[in-house]
Amino acid sequence: MIGGKGMDHPNTPHGWAIRLSQIIKAYHTAHGMEAFPIDVAKIASEFSKQVFPDAPITMIEGQSFKKFEGMLVPHPSGNGEWGIIYNDSITSKGRINFTLAHELGHYLMYRHLNSDGIKCITKDMYKWDSDYGQMEAEANVFASFLLMPLDDFRQQIAGEQISMELMQHLSNRYGVSISAAILKWLDITEKRAMIVVGIDGFIDWAWSSKPLIKSGIYYRARQETKPLPPLSLAARNDTTVDNIAGIEHPKRGFGWVMKKCMR
Ligand SMILES: [Zn+2]
Structure with a gap:
């Protein structure tokens, strides 16, 4: 070396x-x-x-x-x-x-x-x-x-649809947890996006991308106890839904729920 x-x-x-x-x-x-x-x-x-x-x-x-x-x-x-x-x-x-x-x-x-x-x-x-x-x-x-060096990370996600499958790929490639891969993506994305991690139906912690924070949507850790948004994958706990592809929510529908929860 x-x-x-x-x-x-x-x-x-x-x-x-x-x-x-x-x-x-x-x-x-x-x-x-x-x-x-x-x-x-x-x-x-x-x-x-x-x-x-x-x-x-x-x-x-x-x-x-x-x-x-x-x-x-x-x-x-x-x-x-x-x-x-x-x-x-x-x-x-x-x-x-x-x-x-x-x-x-x-x-x-x-x-x-x-x-x-x-x-x-x-x-x-x-x-x-x-x-x-x-x-x-x-x-x-x-x-x-x-x-997860940035140049390689950017190459891996270029032109790809953001999905749990892509996050799983990144997790395997870099030998990190899926949360670490998602946090990395949130750090660099131009999209308004958020990871919400729940325990027993409640939000444990959450993290927003910078564009989402600019829109005023974020979760204040430890200051509030909030249930998971009812339409979210985690809260629905629906085994018929594909956990890898995720769920498409109607515009406004899910966003509205998140905003109410987060603000
Ligand atoms: Zn330390």
């Missing part, structure tokens, strides 16, 4: 993701490997060893937690080494992959400021607009751009 020692280090999550993507691309090409998905654990240990030999990531392992999604921890002996621990009670490979990338983001951008390590709470990581602050948001941006 190419090290890049002596080069100036990026200081933004995008910058770091682009730097690593270039190295990974060169490595995959040189070894005749498929471009995706990215093996985050391997990247984390090899890149850190070569570029930060005084602070390599020498341990990546799963542990069972209740509350934490993952953590970045210093070696208890104080020898400068770092470890990434993910929650292995989570069974989704895509979610674990995203967590590893998120923790790698913390390592690259924040380990100097957090010598005791960083613990990431599940709730905060998946609420994209988390109060946990800039640090969590930046680690998520880094993970998203590392696992």
Whole structure:
């Protein structure tokens, strides 16, 4: 793997993701490997060893937690080494992959400021607009751009009908959860769109594309308890409906329901 020692280090999550993507691309090409998905654990240990030999990531392992999604921890002996621990009670490979990338983001951008390590709470990581602050948001941006580089992502969706099938394809290609693929798409789309995730018939969290936020439609996390829109796929719980293609709603019909719920 190419090290890049002596080069100036990026200081933004995008910058770091682009730097690593270039190295990974060169490595995959040189070894005749498929471009995706990215093996985050391997990247984390090899890149850190070569570029930060005084602070390599020498341990990546799963542990069972209740509350934490993952953590970045210093070696208890104080020898400068770092470890990434993910929650292995989570069974989704895509979610674990995203967590590893998120923790790698913390390592690259924040380990100097957090010598005791960083613990990431599940709730905060998946609420994209988390109060946990800039640090969590930046680690998520880094993970998203590392696992799903923008140029390739745009190529994959160009001219395609937006559907759950397309999101499933992106999820498989990049080794991420479907939610992570949808959030990435929402981040770059010109369409007015929203993801709404429900638990037991109520909205757990939601995220709008920028054009939709401009229209004043968004969900304020934690400030309101709202039932899922009754016409939505999740609320209908209708097994005769194809969950992959989705449901076409009449104009105004669904939109009206969403607006009433969200405002
Ligand atoms: Zn975090």
